[in-house]
Amino acid sequence: MKILMVCLGNICRSPLAEGILRNMLPDNFTVDSVGTISLHEGEHPDQRAIKTAKNHGTDISGQKSRPITVQDLQNFDHIYCMDLSVYEDVISLAQNEEQRKKIALFLEAAGNYGENTDVPDPYWSGMKGFEKVFLLLEDSCGKIKTKLLSQNS
Ligand code: 4NP
Numbered sequence: 001m002k003i004l005m006v007c008l009g010n011i012c013r014s015p016l017a018e019g020i021l022r023n024m025l026p027d028n029f030t031v032d033s034v035g036t037i038s039l040h041e042g043e044h045p046d047q048r049a050i051k052t053a054k055n056h057g058t059d060i061s062g063q064k065s066r067p068i069t070v071q072d073l074q075n076f077d078h079i080y081c082m083d084l085s086v087y088e089d090v091i092s093l094a095q096n097e098e099q100r101k102k103i104a105l106f107l108e109a110a111g112n113y114g115e116n117t118d119v120p121d122p123y124w125s126g127m128k129g130f131e132k133v134f135l136l137l138e139d140s141c142g143k144i145k146t147k148l149l150s151q152n153s
Contacts, residue, residue, distance in 0.1 A: 001028065001029050001030070001077050001078075001148065001152055002029075002030040002032070002075060002076045002077050002078075003021060003025075003029060003030065003031045003032070003076065003077065003078050003080070003148070004031075004032050004033065004034060004072055004076040004078070004079045004080070005017040005018050005021070005031070005032070005033040005034075005080050005082070005106070006033065006034055006035070006036065006068060006079060006080065006081045006082065006086055006090055007033070007035060007036075007081075007082040007083070007086055007119075007121075008035055008036055008037055008082075008083075008085075008086060008121065009035045009037060009039060009040045009065065009123065010033055010034050010035030010040060010065040010066065010067070011035070011040045011043060011044075011045050011046045011049065011065050011123075012045065012046050012048075012049050012121065012122050012123050012130070012133070013082045013119050013121065013122070013133060013137070014033035014034065014035065014082060015033050015045040015049060015060050015063045015065075016045075016049055016052070016053055016058075016060060016133065016134060016137050017033065017080070017082070017106065017119075017137050017140075017141060018031050018032060018033035018060070018063065019053055019058045019059065019060035019063070020053075020058055020134075020137055020138050020141045021141040021144065021145065023058055024141055024142065024145040025145060025148070025149075029148070032076070033063070034066055034067060034068040034069075034072060035065055035066070035067055035068065036067070036068055036086055036089045036090065037067060038066075038067040040065040041065055041066055041067060042064055042065065042066075043064065043065045044061060044062075044063065044064060044065075045060050045061070045063055045065075046123070048122070048126075048127055048130045049122075049130060051127070051130075052127065052130040052131055052134050053134065056134060056138070068090065068093065070093055070095065073090075073093055073094055073095070073099040073102070073103075074099070076102065077102060078102055078104070078109075078148070079102050079103045079104070080104055080105075080106040080109055080144070081103065081104065081105055081106060082106055082118070082119040082121075083105075083117065083118035083119060083121070084105065084117045084118060087103065087104075087105050087117075090103050091103055105117055106119060106140060106144075107119060107140060109144055109147070110139075110140035110141070110143040110144050111143055112136070112139065112140045112143065119133060119136060119137065119140075120132070120133060
């Protein structure tokens, strides 16, 4: 089972979600992350994301940003988008219904949807913003993990 997390720059939200979910799942799951823009291609996650993850026992320092490709929509089984604008960009890349069905809003898939479609982008915030986003991602990844494990059994 292959899981892809998607945000805008692939240096804050989706690398955190990748690291958190990977730590929760057994080894037969693959977890990766990408961005919808290539601005930060080849860069490691934002230092604030690396530090926040480290404080919670998650190492994301080895990850590198890359932009999404059409092949990703073929290769991955579940594609989770961090906000509505990312979701719309990813849906626009889908070539058929099978691919469209793989793409979901992350918070909606976690059941943490409420009124809020978006994991807030912490890029423009301080460490407090990263901590808040980490806790939201951790809670949501826990719920997604339960769903994936029940589907996969
Ligand atoms: P991310 O955050 O999508 O959570 O990785 C951002 C990172 C960089 C930029 C925007 C959002 N940027 O515009 O450079």
